[in-house]
Structures are given as structure tokens and as C-alpha cells.
Amino acid sequence: MINKIKHSLLLGISSVFILFNLACSSDDNETKTDPIDEVKTKLELTVDKNTGKVGTSFEFTVKANGAIVEGVRIELIGKYPLEKNTWVALEEGEFLFKATKVGFEESNIIKVNIKNPSLFTYDGKEYVLNSLRFNFKTPYAYGPYIYDIYNMILKSEDNKNTIEIQVAFLREDNNVIINPFAHQVEFAKWAEATFIVNGQKLNEVINMESKTFINIKKLDAFDDLGDYKYLSPVTEIDFLFQFESGKELKGEFFGKASLDFVRE
Secondary structure (H helix, E strand, O other), rough: OHHHHHHHHHHEEEHHHHHHHHHHHHHHHHHOOOOOOOOOOEEEEEEEOOEEEOOOOEEEEEEOOOOEOOOOOEEOOOEEEEOOEEEEOOOOEEEEEEOOOOEEOOOOEEEEEOOOEEEEEEEEEEOOEEEEEEEEEEEEEEOOOOEEEEEEEEEEEOOOOOOEEEEEEEEEOOOOOOOOOOEEEEOOOOOEEEEOOOEEOOOOOOOOOOEEEEEEEEOOOEEEEEEEEEEEEEEEEEEEEEEEEOOOEEEEEEEEEEOOOOOO
């Protein structure tokens, strides 16, 4: 009888021990299979410049802990992802970018500003320009050459700022009128230039011995709009007018340019 009791006690102790081991084993397994929360490395997004104008190209770089990261998605927030690490501005405004990649923390946000670069400075102040118009004036013979003279008129939207000057373009064929084209202007009626700043006509005379210049850096071919009116989609001009007073008017224009043959 006593042996049976001992046997029963041994069986009971063994069962408890087995159950205890199973429970511990189960706890160990659960601990091992739990996911470990790893600290993700943050992506670092940079750009080669933060401001520009329409047509400017921007190049982005993404790093993590100082090393270049490939295969990253760079997104123009709220619009679309970039195909590569470059972006070309197509309009004015403020644009935000970020970078993401699986396994990394989302990058910082980069801000890029695209603004109208068409402005000039005079007497320490800046003034905006919004339009450029070439208006055919007359042909001009100089020795064996024929030039076509155009009024080049830069204006602000409210007409308070105006730069108007006659510039010459050399014909390729003396029998065919030539449209304005990109070049460093060599001949212009500097003395007859008109400058209106903030609604007031300047009483300034260009110093003919100065470094005054007009550089038409880019002037895309004019599209025919009909009725002898034309439009160049992209024009880029730098200019500097130095006056006898010692002051100067300096600026640039970037945008569309119209052309017409309306007699004024």
C-alpha cells in the first residue's frame, strides 16, 4: 500500500515538473519570436540650391549617417515622385520635397522657391518687370548692311515700370526682315532710351563712355500667332545702363517675349 502511495506521489511530482518545463519552454519561445523594435536611421535630404527661376534644374542627394543611399523615393510633396534625383522647375511658387525608403526613417523636408527673376535695381531699390515686347520700327542701312530696328519694351504689370529702347538686329539677307535673335546688342539708340520707375520718368542720360550693355542671352524662335503677331516662349536678357549722374539701372528679364509689326 505504501509503495502504491509512493508511486502515485512520484507520478504527481513528475507531472508537475513536466508541466513547469513546458510552460517555461513556451515562455522562452514566445520571447524569442517577439519582434524587436530597431531604431531606424533617418534619411538626410539635401539640394544643390534652394532658389531659382522657371527652367532651373535642381539636384538632390540622400544620405544616411554620411553615406549615399541609393534607390530612394524623392517626392514633390502633394504632387508626384521624381523619376531621378533631379527636378526642373516649370512654374513659380514654393515647393516641398522629402525622401523615403523602406527600412529608414523619413527624411527632413526641403523647401525650394521659384520666383520671378525679372526685375531691375535703381538707386538701391528693386522694381519688378513682367513683360517684354519687340515692336518693329524700321530698317536701317549702314554701308552694305541692313539692320532692322525694333522697340524693345520691358514693363511691369501695372505699367509703373518701363524700359524702352530701340535695338538693331543685322539681317542675314538684305531683302528679308529678320526677327529679333539672341546676341550682345552692338547698336542701339542709347540716347533715346526711356526709363519710367514707379510711375515717374527718369531724367537720366546714358553715359556713352560707360559699360552700358544689353545682352539677349536667350531668345527662342517666335511662334506665329497670326495677324503679324508672334511669341517666343523663353527669353533671357541681362542689361546695365550707367548714367551721367553716376547712378545705374541694372537687371534681368526671364519669360515670354511678344513680337508685332503694328505701326505706332
